[in-house]
Amino acid sequence: MQKTDEVKVMRDPIHGYIHVDEQVIWDCINAKEFQRLRRIHQLGGDFQVYHTAEHTRFSHSLGVYEIVRRMVGEIPHLKESLNEYEKVTAMLAGLLHDIGHGPFSHAFEGISALKHEEYTVKIILENSEIHHILEAVDPNLPKDVASIITYQHPKECMNQLVSGQLDADRMDYLLRDAYFTGTSYGNFDLERILRTIRMVDGRIVVKESGIHSVEDYIMARYHMYWQVYLHPVARSYEALLTVLFKRLKDLYRIDTSICEAVPMFAPFLSGEAASIEALYELDEAAALYGLSCLIKWKDDIAKDLSYRILNRKLFEYKTIRNSEDDKDIISEVEKLGYNPEYYVFHDAVSQTPYSPYARNENGHNIWVLEKDGSVVELSKASDIVKALTNADLKEEKKVYYPVEHLVL
Numbered sequence: 001m002q003k004t005d006e007v008k009v010m011r012d013p014i015h016g017y018i019h020v021d022e023q024v025i026w027d028c029i030n031a032k033e034f035q036r037l038r039r040i041h042q043l044g045g046d047f048q049v050y051h052t053a054e055h056t057r058f059s060h061s062l063g064v065y066e067i068v069r070r071m072v073g074e075i076p077h078l079k080e081s082l083n084e085y086e087k088v089t090a091m092l093a094g095l096l097h098d099i100g101h102g103p104f105s106h107a108f109e110g111i112s113a114l115k116h117e118e119y120t121v122k123i124i125l126e127n128s129e130i131h132h133i134l135e136a137v138d139p140n141l142p143k144d145v146a147s148i149i150t151y152q153h154p155k156e157c158m159n160q161l162v163s164g165q166l167d168a169d170r171m172d173y174l175l176r177d178a179y180f181t182g183t184s185y186g187n188f189d190l191e192r193i194l195r196t197i198r199m200v201d202g203r204i205v206v207k208e209s210g211i212h213s214v215e216d217y218i219m220a221r222y223h224m225y226w227q228v229y230l231h232p233v234a235r236s237y238e239a240l241l242t243v244l245f246k247r248l249k250d251l252y253r254i255d256t257s258i259c260e261a262v263p264m265f266a267p268f269l270s271g272e273a274a275s276i277e278a279l280y281e282l283d284e285a286a287a288l289y290g291l292s293c294l295i296k297w298k299d300d301i302a303k304d305l306s307y308r309i310l311n312r313k314l315f316e317y318k319t320i321r322n323s324e325d326d327k328d329i330i331s332e333v334e335k336l337g338y339n340p341e342y343y344v345f346h347d348a349v350s351q352t353p354y355s356p357y358a359r360n361e362n363g364h365n366i367w368v369l370e371k372d373g374s375v376v377e378l379s380k381a382s383d384i385v386k387a388l389t390n391a392d393l394k395e396e397k398k399v400y401y402p403v404e405h406l407v408l
Contacts, residue, residue, distance in 0.1 A: 031129040039283035044105035045237030050181035067168035068094035093148035103284040111245035164364035185223035222353035315400035350395040
């Protein structure tokens with residue numbers, strides 16, 4: 001693997017510095033698909049609550065890369081078990097894991113036929129600057145990077161680095177999102193966790209002496225989800241985006257002239273998978289411009305919803321306890337002159353901060369190395385985590401709706 005002429009360093013408020021000394025990493029950072037992440041916010045509607053939460057997928061992706069770089073270079077047994085090619089492959093997976101994200105974080109998936117993970121793999125494997133950079137280094141490199149992101153690499157430890165339950169992705173976004181939202185919920189001792197990680201029988205484990213730091217990490221996930229990621233005001237913003245995208249798709253089926261009004265959304269309205277070039281062109285700047293165009297368009301519903309999104313005229317919300325609550329809200333919305341299909345949004349959210357593999361088929365367990373050399377699953381070694389995993393699933397059901405009629 002070719003090295004850069006000198007170590008490139010970028011200042012970062014979470015990690016101090018991001019260090020790059022692999023030429024392929026530096027080339028990928030400068031590729032247009034990665035630079036696009038500067039124009040994609042990390043969080044969806046959270047900036048409507050926490051006004052400083054304006055950080056990007058670009059900075060988060062660099063942070064994930066930096067944690068992976070440290071893990072493959074510092075963790076005993078892991079650094080010895082991976083060759084140089086595998087280390088760079090893991091670092092690339094950390095760097096590129098979010099390359100397929102659309103605008104408005106996960107709310108965009110309401111209009112897209114593909115999830116961001118699928119677009120990420122397409123960008124890595126198909127005709128893109130990123131693909132050509134990787135392929136020029138080794139024809140197998142795009143496939144090997146994608147295999148880590150899709151949890152299919154033959155080496156379990158490689159998957160755990162980016163796609164496990166104690167992975168570089170989660171560790172960076174908790175710390176970064178806590179920092180930029182100005183909250184303390186997401187803070188935990190990253191240094192202590194990295195110092196107590198080991199590798200046993202091909203998988204990543206945490207020494208028993210580091211279990212308290214892992215417990216803090218699990219609790220950070222729990223509190224960040226309920227206080228930040230699932231905040232009802234942020235969800236209200238995302239609800240507006242979801243119903244707007246639904247309206248645009250419905251309009252497309254009866255009047256394709258909508259494509260002329262908002263050409264940036266047009267490739268995503270048919271229900272077919274849009275190209276990776278169409279995704280590249282739809283960053284948040286383009287999407288917000290599209291909303292400003294819709295305010296001047298002929299459809300009253302699209303006009304109203306776009307105005308609400310751009311000017312923070314968000315839906316109110318109420319916890320639903322029975323069907324009568326729902327009927328009352330629908331009736332009030334109709335009295336305001338709105339169509340409940342687009343102006344009543346039901347939202348049920350739940351979150352588990354940690355799920356043992358038996359209960360979460362998509363995840364990897366966190367393993368603890370005990371003093372006698374045995375390896376046990378985290379909830380068997382921690383009373384705190386055991387209590388969380390055995391507790392009833394916390395779920396909230398809310399309905400979002402307008403309480404006033406806007407005159408535009």
